[in-house]
Amino acid sequence: MGNDLESLAEFARELAFAARRETLSDCWGSVAVENKLASGFDPVTVCDRRAEQAIRRLIEERFPDHGIKGEEFGDRPARGPLSWSLDPIDGTRAYICGLPTWSTLIALLDEDEPVLGIIDIPRLDELHLGFDGQATRWMAGRPRPIRTSGCTTLAKARLSTTDPDLFSAGEAKTFDRLRRNVRVTRYGLDGYGYAAVAAGGIDIVAESGLKPHDYQAIVPVVRAAGGAVANWSGGSDLSSGRIVAAASEALLEAACRLLGEA
Amino acid sequence: MGNDLESLAEFARELAFAARRETLSDCWGSVAVENKLASGFDPVTVCDRRAEQAIRRLIEERFPDHGIKGEEFGDRPARGPLSWSLDPIDGTRAYICGLPTWSTLIALLDEDEPVLGIIDIPRLDELHLGFDGQATRWMAGRPRPIRTSGCTTLAKARLSTTDPDLFSAGEAKTFDRLRRNVRVTRYGLDGYGYAAVAAGGIDIVAESGLKPHDYQAIVPVVRAAGGAVANWSGGSDLSSGRIVAAASEALLEAACRLLGEA
Numbered sequence: 064m065g066n067d068l069e070s071l072a073e074f075a076r077e078l079a080f081a082a083r084r085e086t087l088s089d090c091w092g093s094v095a096v097e098n099k100l101a102s103g104f105d106p107v108t109v110c111d112r113r114a115e116q117a118i119r120r121l122i123e124e125r126f127p128d129h130g131i132k133g134e135e136f137g138d139r140p141a142r143g144p145l146s147w148s149l150d151p152i153d154g155t156r157a158y159i160c161g162l163p164t165w166s167t168l169i170a171l172l173d174e175d176e177p178v179l180g181i182i183d184i185p186r187l188d189e190l191h192l193g194f195d196g197q198a199t200r201w202m203a204g205r206p207r208p209i210r211t212s213g214c215t216t217l218a219k220a221r222l223s224t225t226d227p228d229l230f231s232a233g234e235a236k237t238f239d240r241l242r243r244n245v246r247v248t249r250y251g252l253d254g255y256g257y258a259a260v261a262a263g264g265i266d267i268v269a270e271s272g273l274k275p276h277d278y279q280a281i282v283p284v285v286r287a288a289g290g291a292v293a294n295w296s297g298g299s300d301l302s303s304g305r306i307v308a309a310a311s312e313a314l315l316e317a318a319c320r321l322l323g324e325a
Numbered sequence: 326m327g328n329d330l331e332s333l334a335e336f337a338r339e340l341a342f343a344a345r346r347e348t349l350s351d352c353w354g355s356v357a358v359e360n361k362l363a364s365g366f367d368p369v370t371v372c373d374r375r376a377e378q379a380i381r382r383l384i385e386e387r388f389p390d391h392g393i394k395g396e397e398f399g400d401r402p403a404r405g406p407l408s409w410s411l412d413p414i415d416g417t418r419a420y421i422c423g424l425p426t427w428s429t430l431i432a433l434l435d436e437d438e439p440v441l442g443i444i445d446i447p448r449l450d451e452l453h454l455g456f457d458g459q460a461t462r463w464m465a466g467r468p469r470p471i472r473t474s475g476c477t478t479l480a481k482a483r484l485s486t487t488d489p490d491l492f493s494a495g496e497a498k499t500f501d502r503l504r505r506n507v508r509v510t511r512y513g514l515d516g517y518g519y520a521a522v523a524a525g526g527i528d529i530v531a532e533s534g535l536k537p538h539d540y541q542a543i544v545p546v547v548r549a550a551g552g553a554v555a556n557w558s559g560g561s562d563l564s565s566g567r568i569v570a571a572a573s574e575a576l577l578e579a580a581c582r583l584l585g586e587a
Contacts, residue, residue, distance in 0.1 A: 156509050259422065
């Protein structure tokens, strides 16, 4: 898929920019949200839906054979190996609070394997793209190759997770063991945390409860930047939704040694 | 101090821009930090110090009678009623992780009472200024008046605190009681959380362990935007460092009813 993947990467950036036109609008910071759950709180805004529709429209026009799996609408089956996994607004809670670190996640899947990912942070004008060993961050439109920090030692690592309250009691205890072994811990980043691993600012992200549209885009970005992604036991099957991303294989192993003991 | 305060506000913005020249540099996202503590981790970068020096230099040149209380250097006594309280980088942990939500906090004190505050977010190009019932946010250089959301109900409130691990066991229990009564909770914002209250995105911030240079700048910003600031018992003495800021007096009272029961 060599050259093909280059042009699909260009197309994926177009998808992200189409989503920006919807997400960087009046919705941002608005409390006019719907709750998707009968009990609990799972917010969605009209801008989530508009952004996903804008992306779907472009895919349907250009690649009618590609499948689409979006967070907000039903699956569109593929006629061939390729499909797209979409999360128009990852971090809707940050979004409805007018905060900057929500993102648009776009993955290209080849037979369900993510081969290209975008983590776009519209409010920061930071777009992260990874495929095939190449990871790039566009800041204010200017591309620069990115690499993880390469950190290999827990004692020096900068750890992040979005929200400690999302952990089960067992997960919270396990995460806390990891937290007490690292240098510093930051919260509240959603998909941006993985982009920060790829760009070298954060060294480990550990989260649970992630859905495929939450993690499929981040895998190619982190790996192409030299990082590693696995489940909390260190395995490659991410379907449990317990994800750890790290700046190096050695750091991933060290983290999983603590996380996997749950 | 009417007109005087207008021109001091203009000067305070100059101070923030002088600090930006130092903070938006190579330090940001660098792990080349010093630890101020023998045990624990209290990071400071060379850019903290350079930014504070840049601000102090401008104050000493223009207002040699004004006092200066900075986070990184010693106090400069005032010859008169006015002095400045400075935190060149609030959120150094975010800063060393290359994250966007660190801030520069600048307060003007009249006989130790903060009468003007700036919360500047250099990476977002968002400067928040509050004094004398006027609150303004400059985004990308364009000023707009800001107001809190006016939210009065815990059940609808968006709550934030920087880091739940910074609470004592008793404080954590108390905060958790508040958290379970609000709509959504976000972490990781440092001084930006208070700016978000003033701008209407967040409705409550509750934190502990704050030093005067952490809270003096935020008081005039939040109050000028229509919000309220108090200690966790609802009192006006903030020296305990247990601070709550809210979008309205009614919301502050509702929050303190839970927080004050510690």
